[in-house]
Amino acid sequence: MKNCIVAQSGGPTAAINASLAGVIKGVLDQEKYGKIYGSLNGITGILEGRFLDLTETFQDSGNLELLKVSPAMYLGSCRYKLPKLEEGMGDYQKIFAFFEKMEIGAFFYIGGNDSMDTVDKLSAYAEKIKSPVRIIGIPKTIDNDLCVTDHTPGFGSAAKYVAASLLEIYHDTVIYNLKSVTVVEIMGRDAGWLTAASVLARNGYCPAPHLIYLPESAFDTEAFLKDVEGMLGQYNNVIVAVSEGIRDKDGKYISASSGAVDNFGHSQLSGAGKTLEYLIQGRLDVKVRSIELNVLQRCSSHIASLTDLEESFCQGQHGVALAAEGNTGLMVTIQRVSDEPYQVAYGSAPVCEIANGVKEVPAEFISPEGNDVAEGILAYLRPLVQGEPKIRFEQGVPCYLPVRHLS
């Protein structure tokens, strides 16, 4: 009986451990496979022989449930990109020697674009050397920018955090009878999905965010100042959601336009939010503040989306089923069957169709002026943030499973 090994890679999300839990459960439930190993720090764990046997630990369903709701990566991460085959086969030989020694039948790699590139390369190498090891990719990224699949594990939780935060920031700013502008910078370098999700903060009383800017539309500072002024005519407290990746018509990041140098002599590369704060400060007579939603938008498991966690779990399980059926070089995908009632189906696509591509927010989801999203995006976004996981608190603080790669 063959064993399996799983690893996690890239930036953390609140759902990547739910996918790991899905893979583990998939293997435990699958008669075809024996042990489930976990490689520490992504593929580098396999290269360096650092791994754990997860089989025993997660036969305890309590551990599995706790894993599902714990932020970031239980197995640690890496940012290691395999060399191209023609550049040297050393890594490949090491990895497949490990697979042989540990009697591995399938390798599951949970990650974003770069990890799918690794899945692509490893499955091509396996084919070349006629290895029977199945290589399957399980997606994750808060950016929601992977092609082919309807949405990515981790996005729904980050979107829920962004929406809740924008609503809470609205409550915070609206209490004064003074004109103010608050610029909220949200993650997303190449695709504006997460910034677009800020629209979910709007409700019967909350018009915020009043303006939304995505990297998909060229950013014009003069048009922006006009937009803000217009909104200040209607509202006392204007909230602007802006993607960290906004660029001008020449593709130059707005975040890179600050020429500031601090007193240690370092060039201060202000982010988009800070840059727009200074712009407003200099040009409009209004109180202004910028807020960067920093790493908490990707690791705040205490306000994760239950839908996201459950789908991430299912995608992990589905990956195991794909391998057990003999497939390789695939990434698990999720297809939307309907918006209302929200229904999805799990499928797969050749990883080579996904790796290194970027799914941007389509034009029909963006307002013609490029300063808001279009109504149609709500039906797409809304189902992804539904439901709240049960988080246990210990001494008033969330209870999570510790990251294991340190041990």
Place this chain on the structure above:
Amino acid sequence: MKNCIVAQSGGPTAAINASLAGVIKGVLDQEKYGKIYGSLNGITGILEGRFLDLTETFQDSGNLELLKVSPAMYLGSCRYKLPKLEEGMGDYQKIFAFFEKMEIGAFFYIGGNDSMDTVDKLSAYAEKIKSPVRIIGIPKTIDNDLCVTDHTPGFGSAAKYVAASLLEIYHDTVIYNLKSVTVVEIMGRDAGWLTAASVLARNGYCPAPHLIYLPESAFDTEAFLKDVEGMLGQYNNVIVAVSEGIRDKDGKYISASSGAVDNFGHSQLSGAGKTLEYLIQGRLDVKVRSIELNVLQRCSSHIASLTDLEESFCQGQHGVALAAEGNTGLMVTIQRVSDEPYQVAYGSAPVCEIANGVKEVPAEFISPEGNDVAEGILAYLRPLVQGEPKIRFEQGVPCYLPVRHLS
């Protein structure tokens, strides 16, 4: 039968509406009083005749419960400081004319230091003109820096947010096998209570924050760099919690030490976190990031402390009882009866003993080196973050009561 009026002032917290709910419930339950009015935007609502009758709305217990868990101020806020009596009695005459016209028997002002100054001035004026109106202060501030009272409403919720966030940031940073430093800037200009509360993130596996710096200890950049280097010898990923108000031995804010000017010609006053990020970047060979916990630390009601909300509610109720007994010029206080089991009693103190004072973190709660808190602070902090309120989510986003001052 006399009526009551209540107002909220200063910066928002997650618990200030719980205190408002307590005042409203106190008045509704009190046979001595008739209606409960709410002044919009603090004392300015009384000066300008902008107020609501809250009596009907909050006889509905569902509304009262929703109010308890909603962030910021239902009645809006202001930053208006009454002139000294000798500088002009106009405001005072207007306020007491309003009280007479609306048949007000008691005024409750929920706020921080500045609001207690208003309570102090109004009760002195009432005494001077022999007005029977009772003036009572209900404390609130995430800074926990009011004198006499054991802790302040709003602090526990902010402390819980800070602790949970530090734990989640730890999970986020610890996944890579690379040396890194993350500097987390926490609110607190004059007192380090909230930064000190970051210690609650530490648990059986999480050593973060590895270093904690409060405004109460003079900050020395060279000692800081040595501290960080020392920690990097023991840990891959070092997390530093730092108060926005840290100062050097001459009392100069570390946040003000950046001489940067942006390309709009504005001087960039970097915060403490950013300043330390640049310092580390320039002096240590390590990946570094700074995170500002911004306004979400004071308005994230979705992770409020139930203990804080309940105590805030009780302090509102207690304020009404104080007024009904004929007291005036008092602020409600909370006294700790015991740490374990945690027990408190509600009391009061003359507001003149509280207004314009600052309660700092005492030396026995700070490590001798000034780079951590002392063990003893845990017993003080721990009870304040216990319990989680039930937050209803609608369409995946928290459901709150809208701020009313806009209507």
